Amino acid sequence: MLAKRIIPCLDVDRGRVVKGVNFVEIRDAGDPVEIARRYDAEGADEITFLDITASSDDRETMVHVVEEVASEVFIPLTVGGGIRRVEDIRRLLNAGADKVSINTAAVFNPDFVREAAERVGSQCIVVAIDAKRVSAPGEAPRWEIFTHGGRKPTGLDAVDWARRMVACGAGEILLTSMDRDGTKQGFDIELTRAVSDAVRVPVIASGGVGTLQHLVDGVTLGRADAVLAASIFHFGQHTVGEAKRFMAERGVEVRL
Amino acid sequence: MNTVAVVDYGMGNVRSVVKALEHVAPAGTRVLLTDSPEAILEAERVVFPGQGAARDCMAALTARGLDEVLRRTAADRPFLGVCMGMQVLVDYSEENGGTRCLGVLPGQVRFFGEDLREAVDGPRLKIPHMGWNQVHQIIEHPLWRDIAQDSRFYFVHSYHLQAGDPALVAATTEYGIRFTSAIARDNIFAIQCHPEKSAAPGLTLLRNFMRWNGKGSS
Numbered sequence: 001m002l003a004k005r006i007i008p009c010l011d012v013d014r015g016r017v018v019k020g021v022n023f024v025e026i027r028d029a030g031d032p033v034e035i036a037r038r039y040d041a042e043g044a045d046e047i048t049f050l051d052i053t054a055s056s057d058d059r060e061t062m063v064h065v066v067e068e069v070a071s072e073v074f075i076p077l078t079v080g081g082g083i084r085r086v087e088d089i090r091r092l093l094n095a096g097a098d099k100v101s102i103n104t105a106a107v108f109n110p111d112f113v114r115e116a117a118e119r120v121g122s123q124c125i126v127v128a129i130d131a132k133r134v135s136a137p138g139e140a141p142r143w144e145i146f147t148h149g150g151r152k153p154t155g156l157d158a159v160d161w162a163r164r165m166v167a168c169g170a171g172e173i174l175l176t177s178m179d180r181d182g183t184k185q186g187f188d189i190e191l192t193r194a195v196s197d198a199v200r201v202p203v204i205a206s207g208g209v210g211t212l213q214h215l216v217d218g219v220t221l222g223r224a225d226a227v228l229a230a231s232i233f234h235f236g237q238h239t240v241g242e243a244k245r246f247m248a249e250r251g252v253e254v255r256l
Numbered sequence: 257m258n259t260v261a262v263v264d265y266g267m268g269n270v271r272s273v274v275k276a277l278e279h280v281a282p283a284g285t286r287v288l289l290t291d292s293p294e295a296i297l298e299a300e301r302v303v304f305p306g307q308g309a310a311r312d313c314m315a316a317l318t319a320r321g322l323d324e325v326l327r328r329t330a331a332d333r334p335f336l337g338v339c340m341g342m343q344v345l346v347d348y349s350e351e352n353g354g355t356r357c358l359g360v361l362p363g364q365v366r367f368f369g370e371d372l373r374e375a376v377d378g379p380r381l382k383i384p385h386m387g388w389n390q391v392h393q394i395i396e397h398p399l400w401r402d403i404a405q406d407s408r409f410y411f412v413h414s415y416h417l418q419a420g421d422p423a424l425v426a427a428t429t430e431y432g433i434r435f436t437s438a439i440a441r442d443n444i445f446a447i448q449c450h451p452e453k454s455a456a457p458g459l460t461l462l463r464n465f466m467r468w469n470g471k472g473s474s
Contacts (some may be wrong), residue, residue: 001374002381002431003388003408040455045388069277076410076453093269098412098453121308123384123412124269171384171412200370202382225382255388255408 001254004241004247005045005226007078007204008233010035015061019234036069036077039233042240044075045255048101048174048228051081059088063095070096079127080174082207086119089135093124101174103128104147107154110168117169126204127170130160131191132178141190141198150178158191159198173199173227177207184210184231192222204224204228212238212246219252258285260466261299263326263341265291265316273305273338276452293325301465303328305312305452306340310365310415311352313340330360330444331448334470337446342439343417345446351415361441362420372432381432384414388412391427391437391449391457399445399464400426407457409449411437417448443470 006207012017028034036047047143051062059082063072066079079092080101089100106113106127117125125132130150143158162173175195177188180217187205196203205224218227232238244254261362262274265342270289277287288295296302296466304326306313317323327336330345337345346363349355357365372381388408393400426445427438438447445465451458 001389002385002411004386070272072277074272074276074279074453074459076457094271095293096269098269098272098274123307123386136330172386200380202384202386223379225387 001253003045004224004255005091005182005204006043006215006243006247006254007046007048007226007228008039008044008240009048009050009206009228009230011052011230012062012065012081013052014058015065018052019230032065033068033072036073039240040073040075043244043255044240046076046078046226047073048078048080050101051079052083056082063091066092066095066097078126080126086112088114089116089124090121092105093120099124099172099239101124101126101128106165107145107147107156110164113170114170117171122169122171122201125170126172126174127162127165128176129158129162129165129195130176130178131188133188133191141194143188143191145192146178150181159194162195162199166201170201172202172204174204174206175224180208181206183208186210186214187218187222187224187227189217189222192218196223196225202226212243215243216247216250216252219247220250258282259299260285260301260303261296262287262288262289262305263296263322264289264303265313265320265322269307270305273303273452276459276462277303277466280459285466287441291320291322293321296322296325296329299329299333301334301336301468301470302326302339303336303338303465304345305338306342306344308340309352310340310344310349310357313344314355314357317344317358326358327360330338330358333443334465334468335350335444336465337444338452339413339448339450342446342448345414345439345444346417346420349415361424361439361444363422363424363439364418365415367415368432377417382413385416385431386412388454389429389431389449391429391447393427394425395440395472397440397445398468399427399440399461400428402434402460403464407449409437409447409458411449411453413448416462421442428453440472
């Protein structure tokens with residue numbers, strides 16, 4: 001049976017992992033290769049790098065990071081952040097990335113997703129959706145797409161948008177709840193389930209993980225195919241191995 | 257010098273395959289990423305990776321004159337097909353409204369279907385089949401050496417292979433249905449998942465391939 005995936009996510013700025021990673025035994029807490037190797041050893045099913053570099057000049061650095069990691073870590077690698085052109089995608093894939101995650105660029109130009117999927121194949125194209133709940137309490141739940149770190153509403157319904165992106169060729173959806181991101185209160189389960197049930201491609205739940213039970217809830221109640229988390233792994237609160245054993249004990253199929 | 261040619265036909269991420277092979281190659285082995293027919297014909301062993309759609313893959317191979325090169329090398333030396341490189345070895349794929357493939361081995365490639373389910377009334381399964389699933393070894397083979405039965409490998413695909421001869425099936429995997437996840441005959445071994453992205457079991461399989469004399473053991 002197919003296993004549910006656990007995906008640690010690393011924020012990378014100018015080639016260095018930021019937002020603090022606090023492992024014992026790691027010499028250089030900012031070195032993407034060392035951290036990726038550690039997550040691989042713990043049993044991570046995939047690793048996502050989010051390039052938060054503001055300047056396009058520094059984006060070249062991300063290509064080198066991917067090259068280095070891909071030479072030593074033999075699990076799938078996804079890169080997101082700042083991807084605007086098919087050329088950006090090709091360079092990352094040639095460097096050893098398996099998938100790229102397209103976010104804002106998709107909102108402003110859905111045809112970009114279509115073009116990218118046609119050129120490199122849907123299996124390489126993840127569309128990242130940042131959604132915020134906009135319905136009033138008591139109303140039927142509704143979520144809208146936001147850009148610019150959750151500051152700009154777009155008027156687009158998140159579930160409709162996910163369907164549209166899959167129709168354009170997205171091979172996977174990375175779904176982040178802007179309401180939950182950073183809160184440690186758990187995924188927005190209703191959102192996760194609504195999107196997962198609406199599309200035929202895999203959905204990665206993101207935003208809000210604070211406990212191992214949240215990971216279980218994401219795949220059981222939310223029906224996500226994979227769960228992405230950052231801080232619970234970075235600060236040594238839990239290892240990926242602990243997370244998997246916890247999930248396995250609760251009946252979730254995982255790769256141990 | 258011992259050379260393994262990784263067939264480069266301009267599709268997808270073949271660099272990972274090269275990196276993984278370099279990681280496990282015995283000293284003195286050269287891993288050559290190439291689309292040169294001559295270089296591939298000279299290599300001691302051939303790895304045929306693949307991504308993308310069947311029709312594009314076949315078109316890219318034919319345009320480079322690699323279809324004939326693959327048929328020839330698949331006949332006489334250790335040959336490893338990976339993912340799309342497994343699917344186009346058989347006669348026909350129903351992808352892209354039907355694509356004629358290399359016909360090196362008998363078989364067809366089918367879509368998983370829009371309504372694939374774990375159980376009859378269970379939740380619908382996602383397509384592509386993406387992630388870590390178990391590979392159940394059906395035959396003994398030198399490439400399975402040191403790989404535990406039912407080890408998990410990383411898969412990404414929407415189509416699956418149906419062998420035209422049951423004797424070809426080297427492994428099966430369950431995803432709504434039980435499908436053929438590896439095939440083998442003589443000097444050919446081909447696998448649906450991505451060993452280059454499958455951590456320890458994947459690297460072990462590639463290491464075994466780099467040391468394989470091209471003889472099956474069944």
